[in-house]
Amino acid sequence: MRVIQKKVCMLGDFAVGKTSLVRRYIEGRFDDKYLSTIGVKISRKTLPRGDHTLNLLIWDLAGGDDFSRVSASYLRGAAGAIIVCDLTRHETLNALSYYAEQLRTLNPQAALVFVGNKVDLLDERVITDDELTELSDTFGGTCLVTSAKTGERVEAAFQILADLIEAQQ
């Protein structure tokens, strides 16, 4: 069977849950111990897609307080990205547009999925669905809320991204 590879990136501020989402998606579990992301970690997820297999090579990029710390080199050639914010920290929503613009500058056709993570923390949530949708619409992307801790909609986020990437071909 034909195997198609696609590079996708995980973007977002520090400690929004990028690595946890990847780990939950790839390994199907959640590790409560927080692992600070340093540099780049690349993971692979194989998705059967009818007549072919799609290999998503997920570049989990270290997020920082300063956007410029994410190297543009890492974003080159990405077919899409999941841009993550922390629903309990409003400032992480503001950073999403920077990441999206940066990626679109390098790859105008890149598919974007905006994810509000940590939806399990209901009492602490400060970002609303409307805010996330508004931002997503600005970039023509798709948005959803997830929880890496419970696994809620994590699989769906990556499936949506895969669908968007293949739809653009």
Added chain:
Amino acid sequence: MEPRESRTHVPPEKQEDPQLQSVRSILLAQEWERIAALEEELKQLRQVARTQQERADKLEQELERLRQEFKEETESLIPRLTAQLSGIISRTIQNSKHEMAQALAPIMGEAIRAQIRKSRDDMVEALYPIIGSTVARAIAEFAREFQRNIDVRLRSTFGPAGLWRTLRARLRGVSPSELALRDALPFAIEELFLIQHETGLLMAHSHLRESDVSDSDLISGMLTAIRDFARDSFGQGDVEQELDEIQYGDERIIIVNGRYAYLAVVITGVEPEGFRYQLRSYLSELHVEHDEALRDYAGDPATLPDLENSLTQLAESLSAESGPKPMGRTQKLALAGGGLFGILLLGVACFYLQFTIALWPLAFGQTPTATAVIPTATPTSTPSPTATLTPSPTTTTTPSATPTATPTNTSTPLPTFTPTPRPTNTPPPTVTAVPTSPPPITIGAVWAFTNPTTESQQIAAIPANTPVQILAQTGIWVEVSWTDNNNIEQRGWIPLQWIRLTEPISPDIITPIPGS
């Protein structure tokens, strides 16, 4: 407390007015009672304290006694427990080896570290028998491998590769042995990756050794990330400056960059000369042939040509070139054929050289410089003297060479000689000498001239060993007569040095040269 007690024991009312005393009694009665109660309580507490002190003393004595007993018990228990514990530990190690190792490993590690810090020399001494033999074994294995490589190199020394290596060494200013030594160092290609620059997507992968290929796409991604990181960090983003090598342990990753894709080759040992050049050439050709496919690659291998096969061929060819291989049957036959051809060529060359030198005087009339070949005229073969009185040489002398059969490559071709037999006007020389000595003979093929100078006309070539009769001499020239192959008598001038005399020339026939 003492001042209060003194006040209690010596009440002031005794010295004072009774009325005042009674008033005081009324007013202070409660306080006095309270003081009395407190004094009583204090007394009791002192009693309790004394009791407690006594008890503590007793307890301390008891504790000391127990300590003493424990000490005695422990000392007596150690020998008994040691025997028991040794058995228990031995059984545990035997039954749960893995668990024991797991439990002891951290302690052992820490203990060894502590001991090394405390007494490094002692540890070195203790570990030397183990580490020394391990190191020696590793070195011996390396030496054996090295020796095998050198042996193979030596076997191929006389082959084309050996000659080429020698030439390369000379050109580069090192000795062939040094180059052979360097080539003998072990080298192997483990894996090759062809990776797209921008995305880090794997385009093709080849591995010559057993390896886990399932993560090759992840490896290619990480390699790309490392390259990007190095470029951003150290190259100030300059695309011309790229990471070209990564080393980890015994293995190295050689990276060769192309426009749209780069090659990453995992190797062990020292790569041979020109290795990177070959990789670069391959990559360059790949870009020329498949420029668009490489540029537009978006993860679908169907859009690429058969790069896997191409990469495998490259890996095999690079491995074949780098490693010394014993000669095959075809190579040996070719080498033997080449050797025979060389010997044949050498023989022809010698033959040709001999004739060239032999004919030199005929062409130029000068003394040949290559005197080593001249003795073919066998100066020792002196014809046996005949008893006949016939002074003319016999015609049975076979010339060793004919001028017409000798090609020449000199810039001055030999003039065509047409033998023109002409009767001599001079009568045959009168033989006056006693024919006891053999006639003079030519010691090589030599041209005869009409006059004693090379400027004059050539008459004919006199073959070597031709008996001649000396008619006259002028300087270094002698006029001789001889009988040619057609049995016609000829005469002409030749240099004296081409004649082996059997007796001195008669002074009667020597024409003196003025001034000589």
